[in-house]
Amino acid sequence: LPPGPLCLPFVGTLLSAGLSQHPTDIAKLRKKYGDVYTLMFGSKVIIMVTGSEAMREIIIKHADSVTDRPPVSQMLQLNNGCGIIATSGELWKQQRSFALKTLRSFGFGKRCLEHQILQEVEIFMGEITKRGGEPFYAKEVLSPAFANIICSIVFGKRFEYNDERLNIVLRVINLDFAKINIVLRMIGMTLPWLRHLPGDITGFKQRMRYETEIKFFINSEIQRHKDSFDENEIRDYIDAFMLEQIREKNNANSTFSDQQLLASVRDLFIAGSETTATTISWALLYLMANPSVQNRMRKEIDDVIGKTGKPSLEHKSKLPYCEVVITEVQRLGNIAPFAVPHHVSDDVIWRDFLIPKGASLMLNLDSVLMDPITFPSPEKFDPERFLNEEGKCVGQNSFIPFGLGRRVCLGESLARMELFLFIISLVQNFEILKENDQSELSFEEIRGGTRSPVPFKVRFKPRN
Numbered sequence: 401l402p403p404g405p406l407c408l409p410f411v412g413t414l415l416s417a418g419l420s421q422h423p424t425d426i427a428k429l430r431k432k433y434g435d436v437y438t439l440m441f442g443s444k445v446i447i448m449v450t451g452s453e454a455m456r457e458i459i460i461k462h463a464d465s466v467t468d469r470p471p472v473s474q475m476l477q478l479n480n481g482c483g484i485i486a487t488s489g490e491l492w493k494q495q496r497s498f499a500l501k502t503l504r505s506f507g508f509g510k511r512c513l514e515h516q517i518l519q520e521v522e523i524f525m526g527e528i529t530k531r532g533g534e535p536f537y538a539k540e541v542l543s544p545a546f547a548n549i550i551c552s553i554v555f556g557k558r559f560e561y562n563d564e565r566l567n568i569v570l571r572v573i574n575l576d577f578a579k580i581n582i583v584l585r586m587i588g589m590t591l592p593w594l595r596h597l598p599g600d601i602t603g604f605k606q607r608m609r610y611e612t613e614i615k616f617f618i619n620s621e622i623q624r625h626k627d628s629f630d631e632n633e634i635r636d637y638i639d640a641f642m643l644e645q646i647r648e649k650n651n652a653n654s655t656f657s658d659q660q661l662l663a664s665v666r667d668l669f670i671a672g673s674e675t676t677a678t679t680i681s682w683a684l685l686y687l688m689a690n691p692s693v694q695n696r697m698r699k700e701i702d703d704v705i706g707k708t709g710k711p712s713l714e715h716k717s718k719l720p721y722c723e724v725v726i727t728e729v730q731r732l733g734n735i736a737p738f739a740v741p742h743h744v745s746d747d748v749i750w751r752d753f754l755i756p757k758g759a760s761l762m763l764n765l766d767s768v769l770m771d772p773i774t775f776p777s778p779e780k781f782d783p784e785r786f787l788n789e790e791g792k793c794v795g796q797n798s799f800i801p802f803g804l805g806r807r808v809c810l811g812e813s814l815a816r817m818e819l820f821l822f823i824i825s826l827v828q829n830f831e832i833l834k835e836n837d838q839s840e841l842s843f844e845e846i847r848g849g850t851r852s853p854v855p856f857k858v859r860f861k862p863r864n
């Protein structure tokens with residue numbers, strides 16, 4: 401095995417390596433044991449992979465053996481063995497490729513989706529304008545805005561920002577994401593019987609309650625689709641899935657079950673709303689802290705699009721400074737520091753180590769995005785580190801916030817479109833300001849399912 405901290409019976413490396421997921425603790429372990437090291441929870445082997453080179457080697461060269469997900473994860477159990485994020489093997493392959501194909505047909509990575517996103521941007525900016533320049537919690541409008549984009553693709557409809565049902569679900573997702581402790585989740589995976597004990601050591605029971613709310617919401621949308629389904633008029637992802645169920649009805653091995661429909665919609669909804677909203681929250685914080693960066697972006701936007709022109713993806717290549725700001729926000733925001741655990745499905749011999757079948761593989765994206773060699777003074781917000789002498793965006797090789805390999809984020813193209821159109825529109829139309837001149841900005845983080853900033857208030861001052 402790759403080296404690692406002292407391993408004791410039953411507790412493994414818990415006492416010697418602690419429970420911290422903080423980057424400085426991970427960096428210390430990396431310094432001591434190298435880019436690849438072993439942690440043990442009980443008898444469960446966790447291989448930590450740090451740094452871009454090691455990550456690319458294992459994920460790309462040994463893809464056949466490290467693409468699966470752990471077979472006993474909480475998410476898999478909560479999803480009854482279905483879905484996209486937590487599944488493996490043939491089921492995952494079929495469902496991921498169906499999701500990609502279908503989402504592309506609804507505009508992923510294409511211009512037609514741009515129109516839909518821009519409509520939501522308009523509504524989002526209207527909501528901000530209603531606040532009259534007063535400070536408010538950014539997430540109040542960010543969460544429904546991004547949920548709405550994924551809702552229009554998956555459910556074929558959007559919701560009002562004050563829709564009670566949507567807000568209950570978004571609150572639950574926010575709480576759920578904040579509560580996920582990756583180490584406790586690993587312990588729960590190693591000792592699944594813990595969840596039958598009184599109390600809720602690994603948080604499984606709480607997550608179960610949250611999931612019930614989310615599934616209730618999604619099930620009501622699925623029922624609405626069943627009641628109005630017309631195979632000649634496919635409106636959205638749910639319709640496309642139901643059509644596939646009809647096509648596959650004589651296939652005894654079909655993976656297109658009702659449970660799979662619920663679980664994959666749940667995965668898309670959760671992965672598609674919270675992640676982008678959190679990234680924009682980080683963007684707002686960094687822009688509030690750096691008015692000169694905002695001003696430079698605004699100048700570039702004014703020169704290319706004008707004060708009142710509509711941003712479009714066509715402007716992207718003409719807005720290199722804005723592009724590097726978004727890249728730097730994603731690097732420092734670093735919202736998925738451990739990606740999602742992978743599972744080793746066959747013994748792998750790599751760098752003279754045995755990576756044993758059954759181990760979990762954790763990709764520490766932190767270690768790449770915050771690498772002091774690639775990104776000197778990594779804690780500093782410095783968009784220009786991505787700008788070359790000709791003023792072009794460069795250095796994206798070590799920029800892997802969406803993960804890499806076969807499990808790379810399925811929503812990457814949508815997320816990139818959303819980040820660009822929302823951030824450019826915000827900076828074009830508003831000055832983004834702190835709650836008041838005296839308030840201190842906090843860059844403190846909450847590490848859960850995503851790495852998010854502690855809730856903060858922001859003021860949007862219309863430019864004119």
Ligand code: HEM
Pocket residue numbers: 484485486496550667668671672673675676679735736739740741763801802803804806807808809810811812814815
């Ligand atoms: C800034 C926004 C986002 C970031 C940083 C992000 C990041 C990630 C990362 C790191 C992974 C795990 C990769 C791995 O396992 O190695 C992932 C998986 C995934 N993401 Fe995203 N994501 C974002 C937005 C989205 C959106 C908008 C969607 C909507 C469709 C989405 C859907 C998914 C799905 C379904 C998976 C699981 C893929 C699989 O297991 O095959 N993500 N994402």
